[in-house]
Amino acid sequence: MHIGFLGLGNMGGPMALNLLKAGHSLTVFDLSPTSMARLVEAGATAAASPTAIAQSDAELIITMLPAAAHVKSVYLGDDGLLPHVRPGVLLIDCSTIDPMSAREVAKAAAERGSSMLDAPVSGGTGGAAAGTLTFMVGGAAADFDRAQPLLAAMGKNIVHCGSSGNGQVAKVANNMLLGISMIGVAEAMALGVSLGMDAKVLAGIINTSSGRCWSSDTYNPFPGVLDSTPAARGYSGGFGSDLMLKDLGLATEAAKQARQPVILGSVAQQLYQGFSLQGHGGLDFSAIIKLYCQEA
Numbered sequence: 550m551h552i553g554f555l556g557l558g559n560m561g562g563p564m565a566l567n568l569l570k571a572g573h574s575l576t577v578f579d580l581s582p583t584s585m586a587r588l589v590e591a592g593a594t595a596a597a598s599p600t601a602i603a604q605s606d607a608e609l610i611i612t613m614l615p616a617a618a619h620v621k622s623v624y625l626g627d628d629g630l631l632p633h634v635r636p637g638v639l640l641i642d643c644s645t646i647d648p649m650s651a652r653e654v655a656k657a658a659a660e661r662g663s664s665m666l667d668a669p670v671s672g673g674t675g676g677a678a679a680g681t682l683t684f685m686v687g688g689a690a691a692d693f694d695r696a697q698p699l700l701a702a703m704g705k706n707i708v709h710c711g712s713s714g715n716g717q718v719a720k721v722a723n724n725m726l727l728g729i730s731m732i733g734v735a736e737a738m739a740l741g742v743s744l745g746m747d748a749k750v751l752a753g754i755i756n757t758s759s760g761r762c763w764s765s766d767t768y769n770p771f772p773g774v775l776d777s778t779p780a781a782r783g784y785s786g787g788f789g790s791d792l793m794l795k796d797l798g799l800a801t802e803a804a805k806q807a808r809q810p811v812i813l814g815s816v817a818q819q820l821y822q823g824f825s826l827q828g829h830g831g832l833d834f835s836a837i838i839k840l841y842c843q844e845a
């Protein structure tokens with residue numbers, strides 16, 4: 550299939566490479582010439598603008614952009630996709646943005662006779678490279694069925710979450726819980742160690758008791774508990790604190806619009822905001838334990 554792909558960064562780059570590996574032909578666009586060159590070297594065709602992709606004979610167009618402002622400009626701008634896209638082309642935005650913006654862009658697409666899915670991912674850059682991402686997809690069931698085999702070239706779990714915007718809803722709800730649970734595990738681990746407990750023994754107790762969660766048993770933030778986590782390598786790599794801050798901001802903003810309280814989500818957002826201000830935004834999000842103890 551001929552696919553258009555815009556946004557070839559840390560996530561979009563390896564996702565596009567996996568589509569090429571699966572035998573699809575790609576026309577790509579990114580503001581960064583270096584990112585474009587990497588894909589062209591692997592066999593993709595370079596486009597000069599989003600308009601050029603819209604005017605190509607791509608049957609499906611995927612975007613993987615930093616935030617809602619970029620998504621709106623790429624879809625709604627005068628030289629963007631929607632004013633020029635051919636009818637029947639399926640549009641899939643994999644960026645993480647707020648559900649309201651996703652619905653706004655999908656509505657604009659529908660008004661121009663195009664179908665659109667929001668399909669944010671989890672799994673990070675490792676999952677993007679390995680083709681094992683989880684896709685949380687919002688939009689019409691028929692469009693989901695059409696996209697499914699293609700998304701399967703980039704991911705392992707592809708879940709239809711309901712109507713337009715619901716992929717983003719699933720993503721922000723999950724990541725808000727992840728931020729909260731990481732802070733909870735950091736707090737509990739720091740308390741236990743400060744009261745004289747060995748960190749590994751404490752983690753073992755938590756992980757076989759009712760406090761167990763992914764942040765405690767797979768991604769424990771206390772150094773020395775697990776060998777292959779960011780905590781074991783000075784909190785480098787992994788999922789950046791600033792990316793967690795972005796997702797918590799999306800959750801609290803969406804909650805405000807829905808008039809839904811997210812008390813712990815707001816506290817988590819403020820803690821990551823302060824952490825970023827202290828210059829730690831580039832560290833993995835489990836480094837939030839630095840707020841609690843000096844060992845980290």
Ligand code: NAD
Pocket residue numbers: 555556557558559560561578579580581584613614615616619622623643644645646670671672673674787788792795
């Ligand atoms: P990134 O900054 O590495 O890549 C974004 C790319 O978009 C860049 O190459 C940039 O040049 C390009 N771009 C920006 N504006 C553009 C425009 N107008 N036209 C064309 N290209 C444009 O970001 P990333 O890490 O790849 O993340 C992309 C999305 O995926 C974000 O929404 C992020 O929240 C989400 N996400 C990231 C991760 C992760 O671990 N990095 C995990 C899950 C989800």
